[in-house]
Amino acid sequence: MSDQYGSDFITITDEDGLEYELEVLLTVEFNGASYLAAVPVAEELDPEVLVFRSEEEDGEPILCVIEDEEELEAVNNLIMDSLYQDLEE
Numbered sequence: 001m002s003d004q005y006g007s008d009f010i011t012i013t014d015e016d017g018l019e020y021e022l023e024v025l026l027t028v029e030f031n032g033a034s035y036l037a038a039v040p041v042a043e044e045l046d047p048e049v050l051v052f053r054s055e056e057e058d059g060e061p062i063l064c065v066i067e068d069e070e071e072l073e074a075v076n077n078l079i080m081d082s083l084y085q086d087l088e089e
Helices: 069-088
Strands: 006-012 018-032 033-040 050-057 060-065
Touching: 018 069, 033 069, 050 069
Parallel strands: none
Antiparallel strands: 006 018, 018 033, 033 050, 050 060
């Protein structure tokens, strides 16, 4: 993974108005859509990798939970392959 400019951080707000800061690990393209893999920055949160589909609503980017299991599995595989490939380099 090319990290020549440092890490990317984003803040998301859930439907309850709570804000979370995430570190973006990777962005990938799949079937014409953009996907984002990120981990929570806060130490008290589970350090699992979160995967979102990036969409635009009213010209603003929003992150959507992937509800389709096949889509999620395909994107997870692509992300894992990409991360492992970067580690080998």
